[in-house]
Amino acid sequence: MSTVVEPSPGQPAALEAETLSDAVRARLRGLRGGELGSLPILLGLLVIVIVFQSLNENFLSPSNFVNLMVQMAGLTTIAMGIVFVLLLGEIDLSVGYVSGVAGVSVALLLFQDGGELPGPVGIAIALVIGAAIGFLHGMIITKVGVPSFVVTLAGLLAWNGVVLLLMAGKGTVIVQDELVIGIANSFLPEMLGWIVILGAVGLYGALQLLGLRARARAGLPTPPPVLLALRVAALAAIAVVVVWFAYENRGIPYVAVLIVLLLVCLSYVANRTRFGRHVYAIGGNQEAAQRAGINVDRVKVSVFMIAGTMAALGGIIFASRLRSVDTAAGGGDILLNSIAAAVIGGTSLFGGRGHVKSALLGALIIASIANGMGLLGLSAGAKFVVTGVVLLAAVTVDAVSRRGRASSGRA
Amino acid sequence: MADGPVLELQGVSKSFGAVQALDGVDLEVREGEVMALVGDNGAGKSTLIKCVAGIHTIDAGEIRFDGEPVQVSGPKDAAALGIEVVYQDLALCDNLDVVQNMYLGRERLGPLRRLDELAMEQTARETLKGLAVTTLKSVRQTVAGLSGGQRQSVAVAKAVMWNSRVVILDEPTAALGVAQTRQVLDLVKRLGQQGLAVVIVSHNLSDVFEVADRITVLRLGKDVATLRVADTNQQQVVEAITSDAPADRRAGIEVAPA
Numbered sequence: 001m002s003t004v005v006e007p008s009p010g011q012p013a014a015l016e017a018e019t020l021s022d023a024v025r026a027r028l029r030g031l032r033g034g035e036l037g038s039l040p041i042l043l044g045l046l047v048i049v050i051v052f053q054s055l056n057e058n059f060l061s062p063s064n065f066v067n068l069m070v071q072m073a074g075l076t077t078i079a080m081g082i083v084f085v086l087l088l089g090e091i092d093l094s095v096g097y098v099s100g101v102a103g104v105s106v107a108l109l110l111f112q113d114g115g116e117l118p119g120p121v122g123i124a125i126a127l128v129i130g131a132a133i134g135f136l137h138g139m140i141i142t143k144v145g146v147p148s149f150v151v152t153l154a155g156l157l158a159w160n161g162v163v164l165l166l167m168a169g170k171g172t173v174i175v176q177d178e179l180v181i182g183i184a185n186s187f188l189p190e191m192l193g194w195i196v197i198l199g200a201v202g203l204y205g206a207l208q209l210l211g212l213r214a215r216a217r218a219g220l221p222t223p224p225p226v227l228l229a230l231r232v233a234a235l236a237a238i239a240v241v242v243v244w245f246a247y248e249n250r251g252i253p254y255v256a257v258l259i260v261l262l263l264v265c266l267s268y269v270a271n272r273t274r275f276g277r278h279v280y281a282i283g284g285n286q287e288a289a290q291r292a293g294i295n296v297d298r299v300k301v302s303v304f305m306i307a308g309t310m311a312a313l314g315g316i317i318f319a320s321r322l323r324s325v326d327t328a329a330g331g332g333d334i335l336l337n338s339i340a341a342a343v344i345g346g347t348s349l350f351g352g353r354g355h356v357k358s359a360l361l362g363a364l365i366i367a368s369i370a371n372g373m374g375l376l377g378l379s380a381g382a383k384f385v386v387t388g389v390v391l392l393a394a395v396t397v398d399a400v401s402r403r404g405r406a407s408s409g410r411a
Numbered sequence: 412m413a414d415g416p417v418l419e420l421q422g423v424s425k426s427f428g429a430v431q432a433l434d435g436v437d438l439e440v441r442e443g444e445v446m447a448l449v450g451d452n453g454a455g456k457s458t459l460i461k462c463v464a465g466i467h468t469i470d471a472g473e474i475r476f477d478g479e480p481v482q483v484s485g486p487k488d489a490a491a492l493g494i495e496v497v498y499q500d501l502a503l504c505d506n507l508d509v510v511q512n513m514y515l516g517r518e519r520l521g522p523l524r525r526l527d528e529l530a531m532e533q534t535a536r537e538t539l540k541g542l543a544v545t546t547l548k549s550v551r552q553t554v555a556g557l558s559g560g561q562r563q564s565v566a567v568a569k570a571v572m573w574n575s576r577v578v579i580l581d582e583p584t585a586a587l588g589v590a591q592t593r594q595v596l597d598l599v600k601r602l603g604q605q606g607l608a609v610v611i612v613s614h615n616l617s618d619v620f621e622v623a624d625r626i627t628v629l630r631l632g633k634d635v636a637t638l639r640v641a642d643t644n645q646q647q648v649v650e651a652i653t654s655d656a657p658a659d660r661r662a663g664i665e666v667a668p669a
Contacts, residue, residue: 218529219533220536221549280507285502285503285505285506289504291502292515292516293486294515
């Protein structure tokens with residue numbers, strides 16, 4: 001056959017490359033072909049840091065960094081659930097108020113009036129409520145056949161109503177449970193912080209090395225070990241800087257550990273399990289997935305349950321950070337920011353392309369902007385305008401790189 | 412089953428409301444044989460394939476596998492028997508790589524219900540090598556980046572990887588250029604040589620005459636002729652496809668069932 005075959009893009013190419021220079025060449029070729037990976041996000045972050053630091057020197061201070069970690073946690077959590085929904089090629093517009101319902105539920109269930117539940121039970125109930133809402137949405141979408149956009153739009157209205165009903169006549173409810181408050185307001189002792197973060201990096205490196213050796217033993221092409229070493233070293237460097245910087249101030253909040261844990265677990269689910277593979281397949285070609293014998297409906301319902309559960313967890317984190325819930329719980333920019341985070345992070349709105357880590361990267365961008373503009377004392381209006389422009393820029397980068405992929409035959 | 416047909420259809424009928432899509436169709440295919448299914452648009456080729464694949468249930472008649480009557484009431488039943496269909500639109504996920512596509516819906520799991528990528532990649536490589544599909548640079552590139560012929564090869568490899576005994580190809584060369592068509596036809600021939608029973612649906616008679624051992628002609632839901640390629644010519648097949656006269660039913664040389 002005479003067709004010229006372009007080498008595969010991005011990571012797959014790196015997997016086939018036997019030497020470092022091959023890997024670098026493959027990556028550059030991928031970039032030209034429109035496989036940008038995380039590059040635009042890192043550049044964007046750099047711009048954000050430079051701009052805000054030059055306008056306000058407190059932006060890159062340890063205390064603000066710790067603030068940022070706490071501020072982005074709830075958003076990141078909700079966006080991780082959204083990533084799964086977007087991978088399917090669906091949308092969930094209800095996550096904002098589902099998080100509101102969960103936050104309000106936790107606050108009310110744990111309200112200290114003598115009849116309150118133990119903290120873990122209250123949290124568990126709120127998470128189950130989120131999963132149940134996701135199940136309800138998923139069943140209507142798959143069994144009745146109503147588009148997810150409409151079902152979750154109805155959910156947006158209805159769950160907003162439930163928040164108002166639950167809070168009727170209360171105004172604001174203070175969260176009194178120590179466990180819930182501790183999620184976003186307690187910090188790991190410095191020693192433990194170092195052990196947890198460096199342990200995680202070490203584990204990652206060890207697993208990568210084991211995977212590499214298993215490939216080599218099986219006689220399959222392996223990426224150059226240097227590449228792997230560089231990746232682990234970069235991660236370790238970031239981890240050391242983050243931990244050191246954080247302990248110049250209050251330290252690593254428990255919620256940050258929770259985020260890392262979620263990142264690892266959900267990435268495992270997305271990339272290493274049959275369920276995750278089927279999510280990508282459905283987002284890529286639902287017809288093909290169906291013919292391959294995949295139970296499409298069950299996968300979809302499960303994904304909406306994940307989105308609901310993650311939204312509920314996000315709501316609990318918001319309640320923890322603010323130490324209270326009010327009638328506005330789950331409202332405002334939570335929904336749009338969480339979808340924007342997933343998209344800015346590189347998850348396609350059209351299904352089948354994206355990663356759990358997109359949620360973290362995108363939330364980092366959005367939270368940095370919000371945080372920086374807050375430091376500058378700019379109005380909410382200015383904040384919305386800038387976030388909107390960034391979202392547009394992110395989607396434009398995606399669209400342009402998609403054209404690049406199409407012209408090099410990888411639509 | 413030594414000599415008997417692997418797959419045998421007897422008097423298979425299927426109607427959709429008032430439309431009689433299949434009307435008493437007989438068909439048989441043996442191991443190592445390439446059987447071509449030809450006919451004009453609406454002759455019932457696709458319906459017949461879908462009946463065998465378990466997507467449609469038949470109204471009347473019998474499907475036999477290794478001489479035993481079988482019920483095929485879903486794609487999983489067909490797969491369990493060893494019948495695989497390669498559809499015209501290929502049913503591949505563009506966003507997944509070659510290995511992921513070949514194992515879609517039948518992923519191998521290791522400990523902790525973790526996908527066993529190594530085993531899958533190795534088997535996929537071996538299968539592609541066994542079919543002499545050598546134009547793929549990497550089995551870890553996404554299908555979106557493949558040419559039409561490569562995609563068809565992946566779809567076929569996906570079908571034969573499961574110890575399948577009957578492979579049905581729906582218009583495998585329809586959208587391909589000259590070089591890619593050659594690649595796929597060679598692949599089809601190799602399938603027959605490897606002892607699989609192959610059913611190929613095609614509009615292109617020169618393709619059919621190149622790869623097939625026998626040809627079954629469908630017209631308006633009836634099998635109007637079964638011809639041995641060695642004993643017929645394109646003219647005769649075209650007549651069987653287009654002729655209105657019922658007299659030429661079973662034109663040419665009929666092959667007696669074993």
